[in-house]
Amino acid sequence: MSVAAVYELIGYVGSGLVVASLSMKSILRLRLIGLAGATVFCIYGILIAAYPIVITNLVIVGIHLYFLRKLLGATPVFTVLEVQQGSRYFEHFIEYYTEDIRANFRPDFRFEPRADRYRAFILRDMVPAGLFICDTDGTETGHVQLDYSIPAYRDLKVGRFLYSSNASIFADPLITHLESAPGTREHSRYLERMGYRRVTGDDGNVVYRLRLADLPGRRTIPETSP
Numbered sequence: 482m483s484v485a486a487v488y489e490l491i492g493y494v495g496s497g498l499v500v501a502s503l504s505m506k507s508i509l510r511l512r513l514i515g516l517a518g519a520t521v522f523c524i525y526g527i528l529i530a531a532y533p534i535v536i537t538n539l540v541i542v543g544i545h546l547y548f549l550r551k552l553l554g555a556t557p558v559f560t561v562l563e564v565q566q567g568s569r570y571f572e573h574f575i576e577y578y579t580e581d582i583r584a585n586f587r588p589d590f591r592f593e594p595r596a597d598r599y600r601a602f603i604l605r606d607m608v609p610a611g612l613f614i615c616d617t618d619g620t621e622t623g624h625v626q627l628d629y630s631i632p633a634y635r636d637l638k639v640g641r642f643l644y645s646s647n648a649s650i651f652a653d654p655l656i657t658h659l660e661s662a663p664g665t666r667e668h669s670r671y672l673e674r675m676g677y678r679r680v681t682g683d684d685g686n687v688v689y690r691l692r693l694a695d696l697p698g699r700r701t702i703p704e705t706s707p
Contacts, residue, residue, distance in 0.1 A: 488528050495521035506632030509552055516545040559642040560604040561650055566594055571602075574612065578631065586629055587664045598626070601650060603639050610634035613643060613650060615659070623651070625661035628672075644675045644696055651693050659691040 482490075498518030505511040519541040526534030564571045575592050582590050597618060603611035611634070614627040630639045643650065651659070661677060663669045669689065673679070676696065677689035 488525065491521060491528065492525045495519075495525050507636050508633050509549075509636040512545050512549045512552065516542060516549065519545060557605050557638065558607075559639070560607070562602045562604055564600040564602060566596065566598075566600075568600075571600060574602075574609065578612075578629070581632065582627065582629055585665055586668045587627060587662065589662075590627060592626070599623075603630075603643055605634055605639060608634070611639040611643065617656065619655075621655060621657045623656045623659045625659055628661065640671060640675055644691075651696070657693055659693065661689045661691075663687055663689060 495518050498514055498521060502511050502515035502518055505514060519538040522538040523535055523542065526532065526538065579590070579592075592614070595616065597616060599613075599615045599617060601613050602609045603613065605611075609631070611630040612627060613629075614625070616624040616626055618624075628640070628643070659677075660682070661672055663672075663679075669679075672689040672691075675691070677691045680688060680690045682688040
């Protein structure tokens, strides 16, 4: 392969990364892939002595680094906000994200209002970044119906907060375990990262089970929406 062909290939790689970054729903992935694309374009510009390309992409690299520092360097403020039954915003939120929930989390997801169903938004800097829904039936096990993060915040520590001593979600001392259906392959991997273990349920089906005593610390009662 000639030198010119190699240079051209590098240019195509940079173009591909930039295009791929624009298709990302996750803010973090958009920034990381965009940074990689701009870096490759800088190299391409240097190799072909096209300094306007170098200058432009150096600026883009700087922009991506600035926003990545804000995303990863700053400490986000997470809040748990319990939602009462009948909340119109909650219903609109579920309706808006149902397609994404079924595609990336729980293909069989269908929400039905129940009095014993716990519902809480996970706010990141006061933005509803996640939603947690869990059924309680008076036993020691809470049945997770949904543990969901919206696409833009899917890589930004919502799950780590949810299953930490700061979340204050699992305050009921009667509940000692959580169970969740597997969902999609990616969601099953997420459950494992959060500490769930794959087991066979009482009905013979595979479920993911988490012992709350394995989580760091116990929690207080969440704030409730008006």
